[in-house]
Amino acid sequence: MITSLLIANRGEIACRIIRTAREMGIRTIAVYSDADAKALHVREADEAVHIGPSPARESYLVGEKIIAAAKTTGAQAIHPGYGFLSENAEFAQAVTDAGLVWVGPKPSSITAMGLKDAAKKLMTDAGVPVTPGYMGENQDPAFLAEQAAKIGYPVLIKAVAGGGGKGMRKVDAAGDFIDALASCQREAAASFGNDHMLIEKYILTPRHIEVQVFGDTHGHVVHLFERDCSLQRRHQKVIEEAPAPGMDEATREALCAAAVRAAQAVDYVGAGTIEFIADASEGLRADRIWFMEMNTRLQVEHPVTEEITGVDLVEWQLRVASGEPIPLTQDQLAINGWAMEARLYAEDPAKGFLPSIGTLELFQFPEHLGRIDTGVYEGAEVSPFYDPMIAKVIAYGEDREEAREMLSEMLEDSAIWPVKSNSAFLIAALDHPDFVAGTVDTGLIGRDGEAMTAAPMPSDHALTDAAMALVPRSLQAGFRLNAPDVRIAPFLLDGKRVDVTLHGPGAEEPAPAMLVAESGAVWQLTPWRAAGGTGGGASDGAILSPMPGKVIAVEVAAGDKVIKGQKLLTLEAMKMEHSLTAPFDGVVAQLNAIAGAQVQVEALLAKIEAAE
Known part of the structure; x- marks a missing residue:
């Protein structure tokens, strides 16, 4: 068994790996950049090594620095987490060549599945159905536009080395193709160092269904059933769940069998995910589900699979990397209950989901509900250098509705400030009639997102309670003998004027401001006079x-x-x-x-x- 492990990652996934390694008695080593010197994963590891400046390309993406840190600290193995170098075959090979254990698939498997076009050809040979499209070498924009026209609009442009929605655009009309292609190429080059694109037919009622697979060095491959990741924004997953709503046993059996064949085709070892796209216009049917790609790593959404199977996938990774067989056979794996995960981001949905940075002066969740996987803490800094995800909020229930209600309650009882979060947006998504019914397709947020992203406002009750604690009698000019004990008073709510109904006298010694927390959102309330009576107003351009x-x-x-x-x-x-x-x-x-x-x-x- 591995006895010491370096985690070549940061944030939530580094903390997640450290937690399991600690339970297994494995010594952990963290790596960190300048921006992460005080990060949670640095605090929780047994040892930590500084590897460079804040930009990932100068720290977390420099394989030589990570291998050197492992050598210096006596680490026996390297776990890459997800993102960064997790699907870099050259880095995986360099780890092995350095005499270290790579907690992941063989470099050859990463290479085989790393480029979407080559992977689809391989899957076709293995008898796995693939989405219609163009996957060739010719990258001339005019030629790709011709191929898109032949496939028929709408089409999907995808970076062959992509992931996480980067380098991916839906195009509805020929006139938009060239601009969308250029944008995808820029984004892919910046994120992956590869601007090669493929074109796929865009499925009009698409659902994103994926299967968790696991292989070992003894020739065994099993699946741990499916996840539904259809609720997406700009091709990035928002809420994931397991199992998939509306999945019958016959379709599940056919889908999972195809996923196992896909993993076997590349002699897969460790945790991986086979992603499929389903045409759900007539429900989930085995003959309308096609292979999209394989992620040769642990997925962000792996906790929902853990919750319904009772399996610790990181423990399995470490055991398999140590040469052990998969702990359970396929017959010993079963679905029990339902799980959902929401990705909590430091971003402002009301402003186009622009990321929000700063100090987390308030970062609280209900302690008695669900599971929170995070890489931050109250008082930590949210940096501009990395992905803005600050937590994964995970709920489990005996059935889908119980899991949905618990996840919503967890988000409603959260409080994050002054950094903005997408908590209220997630609550609105969970309450959408299509999500409640389990009929979500990947275009839902694109169609109905405006209602979900409207800037939330506290209820009149919450505003009044907060205002009464702020305003002293000296500011309540309307309160006098024989006068009504109700009046309207101006306040600033996050810098914008609001008029609040006040009842009776207020506090004698108020604070200059107060936080109002409700339904997953937090606002700052300030007395109008204390703030100088300014604020709000139209944009000045x-x-x-x-x-x-x-x-x-x-x-x-x-x-x-x-x-x-x-x-x-x-x-x-x-x-x-x-x-x-x-x-x-x-x-x-x-x-x-x-x-x-x-x-x-x-x-x-x-x-x-x-x-x-």
């Missing part, structure tokens, strides 16, 4: 950078006329592209943004003056 990042495209010039919603520029931050748009019709009065330039948070990038 200033386009500020919402976070540190890089300007990768500028779509306008000074003096240009623009209309509300028109794209002005594109900013790359936290590994994603973010478009900044005109707040109203007007003219570009000032333009400071330059393509290729690095900008800081709240830097003035442009200013729009309203049209006369």
